[in-house]
Amino acid sequence: MAKKVVEKKKTKGYFKYIKWFWILFTSGILLVALIFLLASEGLLGIDMPEYEYLENPQTNLATEIISSDAKTLGKFYLDDNRTPVPYDSLPQNLVNALIATEDARFYDHSGIDAFGFMRALAYLGKKGGASTITQQLARQLFVGVRSKNKVEAIRQKIMEWVLATRLERQYTKEEIIAMYLNQYDFLNNADGIRSAAKIYFGKEPQQLKVEESAVLVGMLKNSSYFNPIRREELVTNRRNTVLGQMAKYEFITEHEKDSLQAMRMDINFNPESHKEGLATYFRMYLQGFMNDWISKNPKPALEGGRDKWNLYLDGLKIYTTIDSRMQANAEDAVRSHMSNLQDEFFHQNTPDRNPTAPFLDLEKSDINRILERAMKNSHRWRQMKSEGKSEEIIRESFKKKTEMTVFDWNSDGRERDTIMTPLDSIRYYKTFLRAAMMSMEPQTGHVKAWVGGIDYRHFQYDNVIQGSRQAGSTFKPFVYAAAIDQLRLSPCDELPDTQYCIEAGKHGNMEPWCPKNADGKYSGKNYTLKAALANSVNTVTAQLIDRVGPRSVVSIVNNLGLNREILEVPSIALGTPEINVYEMVGAYGAFANQGVYVKPVMVTRIEDKNGTVLYEYVPETKDVLSKDVAYAMVDLMQGVTEGGSGTRLRHSYQKNTTAYKEVITGYPYGFTNPIAGKTGTTQNQSDGWFMGMVPNLVTGVWVGGEERSVHFKSITYGQGASMALPIWGLYMKKNYENKDLGISDGEFDKPENMSINIDCSKVEEDNDENEGLDDDLDDLDF
Template sequence: MKPTKNKLTQQDIRGYNWAIWRLFIIGFSLFVIALLLIAFQVFGPLPSFRELENPKSDQASEVISSDKEILGKYYIKNRTSVTYKQISPNVINALVATEDSRFFEHSGIDFQRTFTIVLYNLVGKKQGGSTITQQLALNLFSERSRNPFKRIVQKLQEWITAVKLERNYTKEEILTLYLNTVDFGAYNTYGISSAARTYFNTTPDQLTEDQAALLIGMINGPGIYSPINHPDNALKRRNFVLRRMAEEEKISQGQADELKAKPLGLKFNPINHNDGIAPYFRAVLKKEIQKILVDKAIFKPDGVTPYDLDRDGLKIYVTINATMQKYAEEAQKEYMRNLQAQFNAHWRGISLWKTIPTFKSLLDKGMKRSDRYIAAKQLNKSDEEIKEEFNTPAKMNLFTWRGDIDTIMKPIDSIVYCKMMLRNAMMSMDPTTGYIKAWVGGTNFEHFKYDQVKMGTRQVGSTAKPFTYAVAVENGFSPCMQVANEPITITGYGTPWSPRSSPSETVPGVITLRKALARSQNWVTAYVMNEVKPQPVADLIKKMGITSNVPPYPSICLGTFDASVFDMTGAYSVFSNQGVWTEPTYLLRIEDKNGNVLYNNSPRVVQAMNEQTAYVMTYMLKGVIEEGTGWRLRGTYKLTNPIGGKTGTTNDNSDGWFIGITPQLVTGVWTGCEDRDIHFRSTRLGEGANTALPIFALYMKRVYANPELGIKKNVDFVPPKSGLSITLDCNAYSQQQTGQTEVDQKLDF
């Protein structure tokens, strides 16, 4: 007997159809209900109209130099926005071809794309399920959830937001917003502008087809398609994008084949907070701006929300000249490499423990300030355990002037190494405007973050001597006045004070004040201090912008007080600027991302001394270069143009200074070790003429060699318009003094 076949009746078919339609209707109804619930923000808030008009997107704030270069950025996400016109068509073509080929046809949601996604992948046109507008909605207003249910809700929220975005923005604006927000991986690189600079050291408008294809290929997986960490994956992905561009007829098949054969061609230029020029300056500037935003109560347009320097894309315009900054850093690197070699050779074979009495104490302090010690204490390790850890070899990364090195070393030995590393700081400014042109706060910001230009103070030594002579000149003393260079004791200010003078450096006999300053003679300087008294000198020093403590004692004439490179350079600018102190200035203005000015900076101006005194002091400071301790500028470095300056060397050669002045530029340089007890053991090597002056010379030679900077060699200091009442011609001065003596004798008779 044959089995009976089951046949579907019309009634069965109608039943199945109705069941399918019921499922569809129920599913569609649930979908509509879900959309309504999401639209009414039951599952969470949707972006408001205001937020759509002003989408929040973390943007890096940029520090812009006086010659329009970006010195660096402050950011959580390294992102800089650009306009549609600033983006290469190659980028647009690659993006649309790969991510959303029907972008210009849909209104935010591509239903055809949604329902045919499987078919697209089957035929090789691999595409994601989201349109560019939907991806933008996710980038701007939410973060991808890993919870499946939340992700479904989030997807529907993206649909609604995408439609709203399409209503508020043009297609070009949506593409621009998207490309300004997308993640490109390395070193927090966000946005096409940062990506172009990081991977190809170029701007987004200059990206070629293959470069654009590589960057767009990274969007779906900046980690797995990283050209740095996974170059093979990146190459395959780039070639896929090129294939899609050919399929969408953005390039020809021949072009695609030719471009696929090319290497990646990276010019990797990673950017982080330590990279770029002027890192010490940018660190000081950041603190200053954050303080200004708080102290000046600068808020966003709503009047209550404070600006975030790391997120709000501020434009910070500064006085630093990028070219001069590079010259300053190059000069430092060139000479400090040699000076460190001198220092190492000077100490080779000599016991630090025996020669420096405080060395053990310095190491203990250095150890306790180290990150390793602090971390060990947080783990409640005992002193014995910490000591053992510091005497156990470990992997180290050390700074050298030949480049960083990785080595195995005891942590305690690494502290010794750093203690014996010379530090250096330099600042250069325009004396007339007060604008700072170059700022080198230390030798290497990654390893030694402490800024020595403004944040640190050191004893100033003989660079203080011109202040005493300036008071004397203001009281009618002539540079030609002759004084016996002999020991002197000053009383009346507590303990009697008798300055020392090295026999090898003492000029015997009677000498002029100009020669005394040029040769940095202590006894004559003390004689002048005794004549003019300490209080007027201390008052002048403060008027010239020194902010640290300057007690009115006779010894300040030899620079026993501490001051910063910032203050000392600003003080010397008074001599070049006809007696006017213009506050050293590095910040010009702050703008928001739309170019609205939030803050304008105006430097303070003080008439610190009269015009004649300032001019006479430039004449005396020229003497330092022509016949004194600064002779190397003429003899070794062949700088024969009008330059004045003063070297400075403190007790035991702990600090070496040189401050040089020209009519257009004043530059201060300091060199020394972190701890004053560690220093050169001979004045020949440790004096400012050897440790600081050469950096000034190398910097100025670079500056003078670039006529575009406008710093001219043939410009001299301007004499007072009203003329001089103080005689600078020493022959004429001698005749005047002889004549005055004869008159006095007759009167006495």
């Protein structure tokens, strides 16, 4: 009897435990449900985002600049360099690495991993946390950095749970993975997986290899701690942990894991900033273009939020005409030539050879004025002035030595650390020759390459469009074009190389104008117009502008896109007007495009983040010259590269063996295809120009100092053929090596029934038969 009573009491006690278990279990579920309910309604003091916000979570999206060959040239952003990619643009190995490392039961839960949560409680987080990928996304989008205050941390955790379940109802698993990887900050301006792939490995996400994906997934734990640029060994170990997780969940085999873990981590760091990367000068021009467009194009009301577009936050896509391959070729050509040219300039301007280096032909007072102007235009002066510093204090600061990083062609990364006074740094930077280059397709006006200087980090003045310099002999084709167009001259017509004066007052000039040739001499012989242009015979150009008049030349120049004030005086014939590379390339484009001027274009289309087209370019064209005149001008300028100052483009390197050594002579170009062009050199060799054309590409190059008093002493290095032409030659050589670019190496299109004679060989035969008939050619009334 007693035994039955004991058994009855045991059974009753057993059921009591079961009852309390279910009471506590049910209460726990109800408590969790209540917490979720109260949190959802905002009754726990937790501000939850609206449902509309969950449907379209706002993140700051960088504006992307896209080249004509579909490459990203750069981005405009403030804090977030983010360009999202869809799930189907992610490689499977990246997704597998993410699942294996961060949330192995991702596809089995609805935002909260109950098993992981219980494990975290049981082991106090020592065997892994409980945050799912969805919870981590909720934290990134809505919650923020985990608070160190325990009470606040619990509230944040509750908020993550609630938001995670909402996100799971709102989005597919694939969308959540894509949002998570697009949102994460991978450090070094690598916001989101696309920026991370490009910055750390120089490729698009879908091109990532397994070991590369493992590096990026490893960074998700803490990108600041696992920084591939600063902590290679630590990041390698973390990568190997990710690979181990992938093997554990059978995404890769053990053999693959061992092989990949043995590999050295290969980081290809490509920093993305406004001052680095490809086409930096063009991107800064584009920033101004976009700011102007935004000011004139309000944001549609249905977009909501801001009433105007934000270049740095709205994720616009700007489709440009720049070809990334040609841009890279252009930048390589500028770097290659300018570094060598600068070495020669330094060699010629040592203190022993030039006590006023880098300036020439200036008195000390003139140099002081230049430095004074540069000092007052400097950032240091403006900054200290805005802080209320007196001019005396500011001037003293320019005399104190300070640590700084300066540009140096011969240093790694073209930078070196040094100590000098700010005033000395101003003089130092004046010693560097500058360059500008633009390349355009004449038939469409599409600008294919744009190099505004030698290094944007240290020389931010864009010489393509901001800097205007005297054009020198590159202006002469406009004079010849006016003469051929209005006087129906031929490239084969002849004029004498003798002293020629235009009397005062005839064309608005105040004094008689009697230009000399570059060597100060007159040969006395007759030149065909083609030979005269090829050899830049100034006396012939003077005769042409006298006959056609400066006004006619200015009219043609204005129609060719040079919309600026140009004095209608004879001296413009020799290139006194100041013109920039952008204008010059556009104008020359009309010669290659059968007389039709097409305004240069850099942006073809702008889209919003959803792909809606906001802007499309409409070409601006103007008929300026007839096809016959345009082709005659092309024929004239072909003479420059066949027998004039551009002949070196036809030469190749030659090896000559002497008794002592092998000597290499000549030039590295060796072009055999038709090329039209014109060199230009201004007074004192201050500016060197070369304009070069093939049928479907017109390119202009300028080289010179920031100050006109910074120049080579002699014409040997100071002429356009030495300063600017080599950049064109190196650029085109690289272009022709890439057949995919489609750069023409054929003949220029010749009009049918050409009315202007360009066959000068027949004229020469006639001259031989009728010697003396044209002796008075310069007296004819054209």
